[in-house]
Amino acid sequence: MLDNIIEDRDFAALMQKSVEGLIIYLFEKDEHFGILCKIENITFEPPLPREIASEFRAMTLFFLAGYTFETANIIGENLIFEAGFGSDNFGSIVTVPLHSIVQIIVDETPLLINLSNYKKEIEKVKVAETLGVENSMASFLSNPENSKFLKK
The missing domain is CATH 2.30.30.220 (SspB-like)
Structure with missing residues (x-):
């Protein structure tokens, strides 16, 4: 609490x-x-x-x-x-x-x-942003149709 x-x-x-x-x-x-x-x-x-x-x-x-x-x-x-x-x-x-x-x-x-505990609040936002980017990329890569957008 x-x-x-x-x-x-x-x-x-x-x-x-x-x-x-x-x-x-x-x-x-x-x-x-x-x-x-x-x-x-x-x-x-x-x-x-x-x-x-x-x-x-x-x-x-x-x-x-x-x-x-x-x-x-x-x-x-x-x-x-x-x-x-x-x-x-x-x-x-x-x-x-x-x-x-x-x-x-x-x-x-x-x-x-x-x-x-202000710093802890900032760290939570940074972690959430990082996870959001990683999850977004994972979703993008999981669709085989998106392979055409990747550089070879």
């Missing part, structure tokens, strides 16, 4: 809207916050050096304060901010899809927990 909810597209959209609304609220209140997010969906421009990128875990916490907070913005369906990484403070623009944010945290307390 729970899987039916967290994997539902409408639930994912509702959670994304909640994430966006809370971040906008925190921006308006000038309140620094942290985001715990799925690192696999995040992009860095320029890309981080391998020694820095390899330190990230599957779920990574970014704290938006100071300069990072000042540069943060929501553009489309992404939270974008500039941050420095590593001992050399390597600068990169970080793009975090809102659906990848699992928690929003203020003063070590989660204000929002996003339980939606």
Whole structure:
């Protein structure tokens, strides 16, 4: 039952809207916050050096304060901010899809927990599309009359 909810597209959209609304609220209140997010969906421009990128875990916490907070913005369906990484403070623009944010945290307390499983929904669509193409081709090839359309 729970899987039916967290994997539902409408639930994912509702959670994304909640994430966006809370971040906008925190921006308006000038309140620094942290985001715990799925690192696999995040992009860095320029890309981080391998020694820095390899330190990230599957779920990574970014704290938006100071300069990072000042540069943060929501553009489309992404939270974008500039941050420095590593001992050399390597600068990169970080793009975090809102659906990848699992928690929003203020003063070590989660204000929002996003339980939606958006990626799984995307994978289901891709698998269904792949199966559809394979089934369509199998149907086409099963008819002997269609052999005239095949290259020899």
